[in-house]
Amino acid sequence: MAGLEGMEQPRGHAHAAAARWSPTVEDEHALKALELYGNPTEAEVPLPSRPESAATARRLTQVVVLRQWGLTPKTTEDAVLLVSELVGNAVRHTGARVFGLRLHRRRGWIRVEVRDPSRGLPCLMPVQELDISGRGLFLVDKLADRWGVDLLPRGKTTWFEMRVADR
Numbered sequence: 001m002a003g004l005e006g007m008e009q010p011r012g013h014a015h016a017a018a019a020r021w022s023p024t025v026e027d028e029h030a031l032k033a034l035e036l037y038g039n040p041t042e043a044e045v046p047l048p049s050r051p052e053s054a055a056t057a058r059r060l061t062q063v064v065v066l067r068q069w070g071l072t073p074k075t076t077e078d079a080v081l082l083v084s085e086l087v088g089n090a091v092r093h094t095g096a097r098v099f100g101l102r103l104h105r106r107r108g109w110i111r112v113e114v115r116d117p118s119r120g121l122p123c124l125m126p127v128q129e130l131d132i133s134g135r136g137l138f139l140v141d142k143l144a145d146r147w148g149v150d151l152l153p154r155g156k157t158t159w160f161e162m163r164v165a166d167r
Contacts, residue, residue, distance in 0.1 A: 030063035040064060044100040044115065047087075054087045057101050061112065064103050069110070071164055078143045079112060079162060085136035086114040086158050094118035096155075109145075110162050117155040 033056050037045045040060050047053040061083045066076040083101070090099040100115040127138040140147050144160035 027063075027067075030059040030067075033059040034063050039068075040101045040103045041068065041105070044102045044113075046098045046100050049091050049094070049096045049099055049116075051088075051091055053091065053099075054084050057083050057087045057114075060101060061103065065110065069105055069164075071110070075110075075162060075164055079110065082140050082143055082160050083112050083114070085139055086112070086160070089122055089136050089158070090114050090116040093120065093122075105164075107166055108163060110164055111159055112161075113157045113159040115152070115155060115157045119151060119156055121149055121156070122158055 037047065037056060037060060039045075041064055045060060047056055058080045061080050062076055065071050065079045066073065087099065087101070090096065094116040096116045096118060100113075102113040102115070104111040104113070122137055124137045124141055137147075140160050143162075145163050147158075147160040150157045150159070
């Protein structure tokens with residue numbers, strides 16, 4: 001990924017194995033997160049750079065993708081998994097106090113962005129079957145249709161996009 005800032009990474013439709021997630025289990029918590037933190041489709045939502053913020057980002061993504069946008073549980077499951085990976089990277093590797101979450105939808109696509117103040121680029125590493133860490137960008141690479149990093153004057157935005165059927 002180094003040297004490819006601002007470049008999108010087109011992806012095929014291969015799917016990585018992931019743990020199943022139930023969209024109905026978190027509905028109440030997701031609506032509460034939306035109320036407390038704001039809607040990431042309207043403005044960037046700042047979240048503290050702590051491991052527990054991954055759960056908040058997952059809940060916000062779930063309520064937007066499944067309930068607000070009315071997309072499929074499978075699309076929601078994949079978006080929730082991938083936002084968790086991007087947030088995990090921002091929390092573990094940037095040293096930031098806060099990161100931002102933003103979700104966009106346009107015809108045929110959804111886009112999830114995680115902004116942090118570090119200009120260090122994420123790196124897609126080769127993954128072996130028995131690896132217990134380092135799979136985050138591997139999953140993003142496999143499940144997203146496109147992903148990339150945009151360098152900003154202060155920091156970067158790491159994003160992924162998924163094709164969706166318009167209803």
